[in-house]
Amino acid sequence: MAGVAGVVICLGVALATPALAEAGEAPGTVTNVVELTGRFRVDGAATAQRLTYWSRGPRGPMQSTGAIYVPPGPPPPGGWPIVAYAHGTTGIADQCAFTTEPRVYYLDSLYPELLRAGYAVVISDYVGLGTPGTHPYLDGPSQARSVIDGVRAARAVAPELGTRWAVFGQSQGAQAALFTAHLGPADAPELQLRGAAATGPPSNLDLLIPLAGPWIPRLPLEKTPAYVAMLLAGLRASAPELDVDGYLTPTGQEALRVVETECITEANARLADVAIGEMLAKPLDDPALWAAAKAMMRIPTDGYTIPLFVGQGLTDMEVPPPLTAKLVAELSLSGTDLETHVYPGDHLGAARAALPDAVAFLHRVLAPA
Structure with missing residues (x-):
């Protein structure tokens, strides 16, 4: 993207x-x-x-x-x-x-x-x-x-x-x-x-939010960890009431730091070997989080x-x-x-x-x- x-x-x-x-x-x-x-x-x-x-x-x-x-x-x-x-x-x-x-x-x-x-x-x-x-x-x-x-x-x-x-x-x-x-x-x-x-x-993509959790392995797609980290970083800044940090492992915290300081090519190189599950401390199944993701991402x-x-x-x-x-x-x-x-x-x-x-x-x- x-x-x-x-x-x-x-x-x-x-x-x-x-x-x-x-x-x-x-x-x-x-x-x-x-x-x-x-x-x-x-x-x-x-x-x-x-x-x-x-x-x-x-x-x-x-x-x-x-x-x-x-x-x-x-x-x-x-x-x-x-x-x-x-x-x-x-x-x-x-x-x-x-x-x-x-x-x-x-x-x-x-x-x-x-x-x-x-x-x-x-x-x-x-x-x-x-x-x-x-x-x-x-x-x-x-x-x-x-x-x-x-x-x-x-x-x-x-x-x-x-x-x-x-x-x-x-x-x-x-x-x-x-x-x-x-x-x-x-x-x-x-x-x-x-x-x-x-x-x-x-x-x-919003349909995948409530399915995401620590169990997700590396996926055979391109740039996915960086994309997920950017999405979560934007949520953290724009909707602090969702407590995005509470869903993140130390690996996830570092991934957000990377995307907040580096552009997509460099961020992808840093995060290419990180599984999405390694970034998440618990499932993203909070209804409020899903509602926020749906409002921002669901194309009419x-x-x-x-x-x-x-x-x-x-x-x-x-x-x-x-x-x-x-x-x-x-x-x-x-x-x-x-x-x-x-x-x-x-x-x-x-x-x-x-x-x-x-x-x-x-x-x-x-x-x-």
Whole structure:
């Protein structure tokens, strides 16, 4: 689940009604703008900027950073349509913010492809990544609001952007994209959210929470101990009433320390040989803990008013295909406008293979009415 300037909920209530922002903290309010230079520039971008803006975390206002790339030339009638890119897992430590280090595939391939297609590109780092507070990992609602408020922030500094937009995400960002699709139309009625494309979305993970305990061995999946540690670290910071520390062994405490200080690649190298069961002193079967996990991670399977695209790799060892198959089946049964593609590759390979199909989907949903 994959240097420039500068969970998870209070059960039910904080998620449904985030604390009111104080003056100057309204969602999308920009507090800093810097030009992106050097390796952070993108071929085909007339302007490139990094923003700091206010968004909404699990319990109220939090800041996020992000970036905006605008195509060259005069905008079309109504302004440039926007693709908000929701990135995959980088880690939860501040130095892991997605826009603070050059990422070759995105800067050289993905963003230029979207710019050539005639879209402005907006990226959110999500709240707590490079900004005060702990990033609430896999808290879908707060990640979605980071994306929505990133679009608001981008339009505040780039008036040539229009109101038509879509969200496109991979892995953690795919989960964020689907939550954005569900929340966005009502959350930002001043914008026209037209569709959401998601590749490798982690889903149905909350169903595993009450089954987890000291008996879980090492699993034949990739990065699982690091992912679990990041999830628990976000819960510990955002919902202290759950007493996450009480579920952890000394090995678990050390795992959380690792993910709070190192990014995903380094954390995975440190934790690859740790079994999830070694991290847990007792089962995670507290109903309050399960309710918190469900509220943050359970991707809605009905109630969508815009089209969705879901792509999945058959050899994905980070987001196993059976979990996505369950999600797709439930979305289909609910009558969601859904386009589904399966690719032969792994987690990242499938995401790259899906790009032409995802761009075609974006063209379809973002076409002028």
